[in-house]
Amino acid sequence: MRDPSLRRSLALFRAFLNEPADPEHCYRLLARDAADQVERHVPLRGAVVADVGGGSGHFTEEFRRRGAHGYLFEPDPAELTARGRTPDGAVLADGYLLPLADGTADVCFSSNVLEHVADPQTFLSELVRVTRPGGLIYVAFTNWLSPWGGHETAPWHYLGAERARRRYHRRTGRPAKHTLGENLFAVHIGRTLRQVRARDDVAVVTARSRYAPFLAETIPRLPGVREIATWNLLLILRRLP
Template sequence: MTRPRANRMKDPSLRRSLALFRAFLREQDDPESCYALLARDAVDQVEAYDGPVAGRTVVDVGGGSGYFTEEFRRRGADAFLFEPDVRELGEKPPDSTVIADGYLLPLRDAAADVTFSSNVLEHVADPEIFLSELVRVTRPGGLIYVSFTNWLSPWGGHEWAPWHYLGAERARARYRRRTGRAPKHTLGENLFAVHIGPTLRQVRARDDITVVSARSRYWPFLAETVVRAPGLREIATWNLLLILRRCPP
């Protein structure tokens, strides 16, 4: 397998960012198109840092309905979905899907060439334990892809964003009044206030991984620069992407 010469992805195009943003706006009406596009984009990012995924073992942790797993398989990877919530799987989850908690994956150490987690970290009560489990199942030299929507992002409140800036309970009440139904997420139950600064400090303090890149997942320019600005990054990054490399023992 040939990896890219540089472990750094160039900032993608404005066209790409606009296409993703338009897809997000249609998420409720056309989730199939939205998540299929996001999956293609995410696997493009993995391959930009680590070369083609064909023939490699990929573990998708918390991948919901399986769009990411299916895209990895389309490109020739041996990809497996581990999802803790059966309600997230949809009507036709990928074959060999495993119902499993991301805190305790039913995998041996160093089982995966690529461990992938898209927008899951903000849904776990202890991100540090979750990240440790991703590291454990990744082979030395393997890639770990983690992205999450940080709490102070304009999208941090998920379906009740951006009103979370005025408080979670107020935002949830507004959502209920506007839609006539209860919101999917409750702060402290299935959504947690995860911040970029503490997360970066946690991963940089570890001696079993190297931080290859910390960048905004969707920005078309200065994607790594904005993450270096304390305070500003908590809002402007929108969604943090961490590309980590498992160190040899």
């Protein structure tokens, strides 16, 4: 897929809308797209890739298909076994304290995890720690004020997280999976970019709207607008010596 392109964005959006009915297609497509993004900056063949919070292993599998040594670290046993089996080589591990030595990974990868951790800066620091100097850190997340910020309760989270949860329960008859302040947190693009750019151990390679077909790098530069229009921020960082 070209990136950015309208065809790519439409394919990802259609897969996203159909995720409840066909999660395998959705996550395999997303994994291929993410691996394409990484390969624009570093060859994957022979690379050591740490997939942090990678769920049931779609991303790790894609990295391995491209010749990387992929390792999956996931804190939730239910996520690990969501496909009816535990992925080969998966490790039950907390992203705040990865069982890896400093500078182990050529690529440290995290897709849609940052909004689920209470302390995103400590989480990011751990990703940086395990990445070798010159290596790549890939972090993508859904910010709270995006149209999908409330996840399954979106877009009603704009009217308040608890109100959105009550509406979801009334409509579906079951509680929402995510609760703000417990397993979902209000991460904002402007604050995250300022914190990352203030670090002296990484350089920002790109900060872009992950799925936008146009102006993908421009949208995150626009204060206020970026908090809604970005939808999902992709940060690619280079570990400095």
